[in-house]
Amino acid sequence: MVLYNMIYFDKVSKIYNSGKSIALEDVSFEIAPKEFVSIVGHSGAGKTTLLKMLIAEDQPSHGQVFYESLDIHRIPRSRLPHFRRKIGTVFQDFKLLPHKTAYENIAFAMEANGRHDSEIEENVPQALELVDLEDKAWNFPHELSGGEKQRVAIARAIVNQPDIIIADEPTGNLDPIATYEVVQILRKINDLGTTVIMTTHNKGVIDELGRRVITMDEGRIVRDDAEGRYVL
Amino acid sequence: MRAGFVGFWRNAFISFTSIIVMVVALFVIASTLFNSYSLESALADFQDRVDINLYFVVDAKPETIDALKSEIEALPEVASVELTTREQALQEFRERHKDDELILQGLEQLGENPLGASLAIRARETQQYEGISNFLNERQSKETVGTPLIDRVNYQKNKDAINRLTDLINTERRQNEIISLLLILVAAFVMFNTVKLAIYNSREEIAVMRLVGASNYYITMPFVIVGVMQGLIAGVLVLLLLYPVLIWDETLFYPFPFFNDASVQAFLFDYFITEFATIFVVIVGGGVLISAISSFLAVRKYLYV
Numbered sequence: 001m002v003l004y005n006m007i008y009f010d011k012v013s014k015i016y017n018s019g020k021s022i023a024l025e026d027v028s029f030e031i032a033p034k035e036f037v038s039i040v041g042h043s044g045a046g047k048t049t050l051l052k053m054l055i056a057e058d059q060p061s062h063g064q065v066f067y068e069s070l071d072i073h074r075i076p077r078s079r080l081p082h083f084r085r086k087i088g089t090v091f092q093d094f095k096l097l098p099h100k101t102a103y104e105n106i107a108f109a110m111e112a113n114g115r116h117d118s119e120i121e122e123n124v125p126q127a128l129e130l131v132d133l134e135d136k137a138w139n140f141p142h143e144l145s146g147g148e149k150q151r152v153a154i155a156r157a158i159v160n161q162p163d164i165i166i167a168d169e170p171t172g173n174l175d176p177i178a179t180y181e182v183v184q185i186l187r188k189i190n191d192l193g194t195t196v197i198m199t200t201h202n203k204g205v206i207d208e209l210g211r212r213v214i215t216m217d218e219g220r221i222v223r224d225d226a227e228g229r230y231v232l
Numbered sequence: 233m234r235a236g237f238v239g240f241w242r243n244a245f246i247s248f249t250s251i252i253v254m255v256v257a258l259f260v261i262a263s264t265l266f267n268s269y270s271l272e273s274a275l276a277d278f279q280d281r282v283d284i285n286l287y288f289v290v291d292a293k294p295e296t297i298d299a300l301k302s303e304i305e306a307l308p309e310v311a312s313v314e315l316t317t318r319e320q321a322l323q324e325f326r327e328r329h330k331d332d333e334l335i336l337q338g339l340e341q342l343g344e345n346p347l348g349a350s351l352a353i354r355a356r357e358t359q360q361y362e363g364i365s366n367f368l369n370e371r372q373s374k375e376t377v378g379t380p381l382i383d384r385v386n387y388q389k390n391k392d393a394i395n396r397l398t399d400l401i402n403t404e405r406r407q408n409e410i411i412s413l414l415l416i417l418v419a420a421f422v423m424f425n426t427v428k429l430a431i432y433n434s435r436e437e438i439a440v441m442r443l444v445g446a447s448n449y450y451i452t453m454p455f456v457i458v459g460v461m462q463g464l465i466a467g468v469l470v471l472l473l474l475y476p477v478l479i480w481d482e483t484l485f486y487p488f489p490f491f492n493d494a495s496v497q498a499f500l501f502d503y504f505i506t507e508f509a510t511i512f513v514v515i516v517g518g519g520v521l522i523s524a525i526s527s528f529l530a531v532r533k534y535l536y537v
Contacts, residue, residue, distance in 0.1 A: 055443075078448065085445035095440050112446030156444065 006195060007031040007054065012063035014049050023049040025219040031197065036190040038206055039199045041216035047199040051168050055087055056080055085113055088157030092169035094149045096141040102152045103137040109156045127155040131185055147178025154185055165189060167198040171205060179205065246430045247462060253426040254466035257419035258519050262470055264412040265514060266500055271408050273499065275401050284361060286351040286368060287383040296381055297349055304353060307367065309360035314352040321347040348383055359398060420522050427526035431455060438534040452531045459527030460520050467516030478504050
């Protein structure tokens with residue numbers, strides 16, 4: 001078992017439309033530092049809601065979410081940006097800024113964190129190298145393939161050296177080869193010491209990873225396996 | 233700061249349309265400014281023409297006339313007292329009837345000056361004429377015992393006209409205030425909505441900035457700077473536009489048609505030149521302020537979903 005927890009969900013429920021639809025029901029789990037956790041489940045099982053709680057995009061109806069000893073939903077709004085810098089996010093639809101090049105998209109995340117220009121010039125090429133896109137640095141998002149866009153998004157997520165990477169269906173829009181590349185990069189990031197939390201539909205990805213898997217169904221955790229396989 | 237300038241140029245088309253809308257809105261604000269200024273000067277002009285005339289008896293002594301004059305001048309309501317001596321009255325009378333041989337002959341035959349001296353009294357406010365008139369009437373009634381000094385006071389005759397004018401002035405002023413306020417509100421609202429629409433286009437970008445942990449300040453500032461620049465450019469454009477428009481036809485801004493006579497030509501243009509600093513502050517400052525506040529509020533909206 002883990003010695004201390006990085007993330008701790010304590011009996012979290014989320015109810016939308018004043019009780020009519022339950023997105024999360026009494027969810028409790030822990031995530032230790034440097035874990036690679038996959039969350040699987042059908043659409044509407046509550047995976048995305050869970051991630052939203054983690055980056056304080058959404059408030060739980062009941063229960064608490066802790067990051068280290070910090071209750072995430074008690075952080076004042078003005079401190080939220082500061083908190084979010086500890087977490088890098090990757091989405092199914094990439095969310096790159098269309099008018100910025102790959103390099104600028106990554107540099108922008110550093111600028112937004114108030115990093116110095118010299119740091120940016122040093123770290124952005126490193127991040128691009130990690131995702132193997134040095135040669136596409138000056139291309140705009142519409143000139144990149146889906147897999148390349150997602151790799152830019154991952155580079156952007158890691159460039160500020162966050163403690164956690166949250167990836168919501170990172171391979172949802174990608175073909176099998178791009179999917180493989182993206183998962184390899186996430187695994188590499190995890191090997192370098194960053195906690196990775198990923199939601200996915202992709203059975204192949206889960207089975208190939210052989211890491212912890214949390215299975216969700218209708219807002220509840222139905223399985224939590226240390227070396228899980230995709231069973232639904 | 234830099235991001236603000238870059239944002240301004242990258243969204244040149246949206247910036248351009250926002251500026252056009254702002255120019256129109258600020259132009260409306262400018263026209264209410266001119267409108268109320270011409271109304272005020274028209275009203276001041278009318279008020280200037282209102283007075284009470286006090287006519288002395290023919291044999292009133294100049295010393296007593298002077299004494300009464302200084303007494304009236306000492307009243308707090310009185311703005312000015314103008315004395316017309318018997319000689320001046322006669323001269324004016326002659327001047328007025330210089331084409332009327334009969335009257336002039338009659339005057340010659342009379343041999344002496346039949347006209348008394350008179351005082352033209354002006355109050356500071358039209359409402360104060362009543363009080364001044366009462367004071368004069370009191371004086372008059374006291375004097376009837378000894379040798380009369382005051383022949384007559386013409387206030388009663390003018391009273392209705394003065395009252396009506398006072399009412400008209402007050403209603404007109406109030407109406408103008410309400411209309412100006414409404415127009416300014418509408419203009420500000422239109423500007424606010426334009427800015428909001430422009431920023432609506434950037435909501436994705438704002439969401440991404442938020443996700444990468446940009447501080448609220450970092451996200452908001454570029455938009456506010458764009459807003460300030462747009463307001464500044466729109467304000468300066470309006471001022472540049474007003475200059476030729478005022479030269480071309482300033483009657484566009486007059487509130488009443490009858491105000492349009494030769495004696496008042498180009499007074500708005502003079503106002504524009506002499507009060508340029510005030511107008512600059514109102515138009516450019518107003519533009520910058522409304523636009524910056526709108527940007528700020530609009531970004532806030534997408535900052536906290």
